[in-house]
Amino acid sequence: MVIKPMLAYVRTLLTEVLNEGDVAVDATVGNGHDTLFLAQLVGESGRVYGFDIQAEALASARARLEEAGVAERAAFFLESHAEMREFVPAGVKAVTFNLGYLPGGDLSVVTTEASTVPALQAALDLLVPGGILSVMLYAGHDEGKVESEAVLDWAHHLHKKEAHVLMYRFWNQKNSPPILLAIEKRGRL
């Protein structure tokens, strides 16, 4: 396939932007797949800050990173990603959001626009120019529809001098396929 599937496309961007020693944030740790990917990219001298409000998610993610021998590169916070400014230093190169619910977890615990939009703004503020903020949106459940619309509205109104906002989505899939926003920070307004 010449056209990259969504996850492969995100990972290409993250691979291009992240180098040994960089700082990255996984704003929605979940089962830790993205956290592990980020930890591998930032190397031994880099750091990944991971957020989730479910302890079982963080435990699962930590186990995944331990198994891969890279747990010391990550710091996990049982906190809302909307609070990331309190825990993450400025100078972040990449932040990933994978919205919705924890696969295999409690389906009633979902991200919602009330915290997601402030968290996205915090992430954008923490990024260095040239840094990447990736957001996977799922509109297939009711809260996801409301949340996706709020995120799309927020991103639509970002000033073009502040960020490039790319929408990357497959247009002929059924049942509300995910939408990716890839946001590249330009300057600070």
Add this chain to the structure above:
Amino acid sequence: MVIKPMLAYVRTLLTEVLNEGDVAVDATVGNGHDTLFLAQLVGESGRVYGFDIQAEALASARARLEEAGVAERAAFFLESHAEMREFVPAGVKAVTFNLGYLPGGDLSVVTTEASTVPALQAALDLLVPGGILSVMLYAGHDEGKVESEAVLDWAHHLHKKEAHVLMYRFWNQKNSPPILLAIEKRGRL
């Protein structure tokens, strides 16, 4: 910029898919920029079929390819791209559409959905599996808005087993920025 601008992204796909000796189609020759790019990719043993309904466009494009020393790789047709089946053999690896009007030309001569949608279907039929059909949509003028909606509707209804349809667009630009559809042929239904 890590996120590729639209034209650079299209050219990356075309570069990946086209090799020496391949056949490509520029369905909207215009001033011939895409025709030249395709001719360079298919090499001396390849072939580019170019369509435009304005003779001045074809003359300008042919001059551009002559200047680059690659005019013998292209065949130009003063015909609607909706007729491409009559002139192009099967086995095409890539087709490009850049809809709207000829830059610097007669603004009253625009592509319209009546011919564009049949032309897109013909292009998809001519492609080999793995081939790429790229479509740049401009909704900034009245006919463009109607045409874009028709094309988006056509693409939305392509069966996922027939093609992957990627939408690639910048989400925070003003004044109806272009939308790219990158369509990768899978099988023939």
